[in-house]
Amino acid sequence: MTREQAAARETRADFEALDAADPLAPCRARFALPRGVIYLDGNSLGPLTHAAVDRAQAVVTREWGEGLIRSWNEADWINLPARVAAKVARLIGASADEVTVADSTSINLFKLLAAARGLRPGRHVLLTEAENFPTDVYVAEGLAELLSGSVMLRVVPRAELLHALDEQVALLFLTEVDYKSGARHGVAAMTRRAHEAGALALWDLSHSVGALPIDLRGAGADLAVGCGYKYLNGGPGAPAFLYVAKPWHEAIHPVLSGWMGHARPFDFALGYQPASGIARFQAGTPSVIALSILDSALDEFEGVSLDAVRAKSSALSEAFIRLVESRCAGHGLTLASPRDATQRGSQVSFRHAHGYPIMQALIARGVIGDFRAPDLLRFGFAPLYVRHVDVWDAVAVLEAVLTSGEWRDPRFASVATVT
């Protein structure tokens, strides 16, 4: 029996049975998902949890409203970044004291790229791939321009990365999971290649953290950053994290040196003295409300096995590909993600010449993925709240949208600001 024949025999009941046996199934009830929606865009913005609603209310009305300035001590706001960092650390194979949570991924990347200069004397090149998330490349561009000459940016296609990893490269920076195709780098293998070439390795975990096991220490990674609002469900524009491996802590000096990274901020001393360890990568006053919501969202990972998350993610995305290729055959969809689940993150992308209106038609029917120009439909499978039946139902809707041709309706043609 071929893969297509097998897919043709599958029924919704098979997917219901998978949900019934799913050890992660109870997690879904923790999320405040709207009715009538199958949410396959957690790779872009994770959904709200019920606990986060309560936490937002508590930090706003009780801690800020009632506690006012006293909450820096009484609600321990001052240690909130470290508490949130400890929860992130568990998800990325780091110690709590190797991680801090602050600012945005872009800002944190700048902090690390700038601070890491000089760690490889005589080497001036920051190497990345053209497939990297654009903001990562822009941030490195900005730094290279600022340091005109003493840091140079080299951007090459993925296929040329290893060739470009020469004796000029001070640091290789990559995103583990490609935001477009979902293709996944081997963090350990690429880190080893960077080290063999005498370079450091920095990983952007934005599209992987919370969706698959990450072992930064095991991989020997030097530096990392990542996003709080995708699979971590920290809310739109949630604070981001950064990681510095312990051995670099004292050698790496912050450039965005703000008072919250000072050894004794409340001395209000004139000269900057970095805090010991990772706390030196704090800059301004932490965004307490946003951090609190992220803190709450991270609790959903408490006691959850990331191996189980990964296994379910693979099963969901495998089923999605199989069903789309069987049920939507002949409608012009082409898989744009690696076919091997071990080579993907937790998202699947298909190309279609009319990807934009097709995605709008799907969204109108409550199946929310997203579109990336020029022709990519992206579908993210976040195992804490996406069910096996959601995959079945999403493909049924996609099939209906394609078969009916309803995506040709002019209302789906207008291009929104953010897609």
Place this chain on the structure above:
Amino acid sequence: MTREQAAARETRADFEALDAADPLAPCRARFALPRGVIYLDGNSLGPLTHAAVDRAQAVVTREWGEGLIRSWNEADWINLPARVAAKVARLIGASADEVTVADSTSINLFKLLAAARGLRPGRHVLLTEAENFPTDVYVAEGLAELLSGSVMLRVVPRAELLHALDEQVALLFLTEVDYKSGARHGVAAMTRRAHEAGALALWDLSHSVGALPIDLRGAGADLAVGCGYKYLNGGPGAPAFLYVAKPWHEAIHPVLSGWMGHARPFDFALGYQPASGIARFQAGTPSVIALSILDSALDEFEGVSLDAVRAKSSALSEAFIRLVESRCAGHGLTLASPRDATQRGSQVSFRHAHGYPIMQALIARGVIGDFRAPDLLRFGFAPLYVRHVDVWDAVAVLEAVLTSGEWRDPRFASVATVT
């Protein structure tokens, strides 16, 4: 009749009468102040408004929870920073297109100091005063270290500022209102001196915005930054703002070049192209929940005259000084702020050898100011919610604390993390 004799004749009824005649009195009902508290620390963290509670709830449950990723378009999150900026612009004498809201004050200061390099060719010195808020100095230190040699930081006592403003200075950066003493710079006069010396002027408005009229355009200021969580009441760690005067817009190139400052972020193009105008100073994804709360808080300034705010602020602080000096005479308090109200911001500081336990005893009685080492008691007067009777009552409590000696209780001696 001397000033002291006049103060001795004042009664609480006089202050009630002032409140009855106060055009800003209705504003107070908009704030969710806790019972039993006189809040004189809005210069450090502004209080919650009732509208912000509702807005926080709406952005969390409706926009994020129900709208999910769709809210970037449907709730127009993508233009939220610009909408908030327009409200800030009105408070600082700027056009809406000269201001953006993002990140923290520290990060925004770095953005501007870094981007402004080269605007005064041949000049390499960033000049500030030792009295500036420490994080501002730390940030400039970090930049100078990063650019080893091409930017130098010069920090001098306030009294030597004009002497130090020589032909090497590229940029003078100052905070309008001193966080310790409340002493206020003349923005227009100092900007003129900077320009006469061939330098640019950058103002940190953190301790003034929302408490007094600011006219950046009238002053000819080049650059500015400011805080969202003090007199703007945007919540703990609220996003901060930055201002670039129109004539510099095209000459000034962002260094923290993130995707949200790109001309077309959703093209995901490889090379960074700055957005036209001030939008180029956005970096990462905006902190939507925190921005929404600040947006709501700024509505409290709608229709409010900043001249009326300033007049009330002066009256409150004048009365506070007069009453403290009359009723608490002989208890070791010394005024640490300028005596002339036009030379102060909206806060008053007194020195006392036992300032820390005295402030703790005040807080225990519900009068919330704060303490700055080694000996400063700070009291902020935010005219939107502080009443004239609050001044009367606060001084009565201070008098009771000093007369009773209750501040000597050991429970007030322990030093908290954040003071």
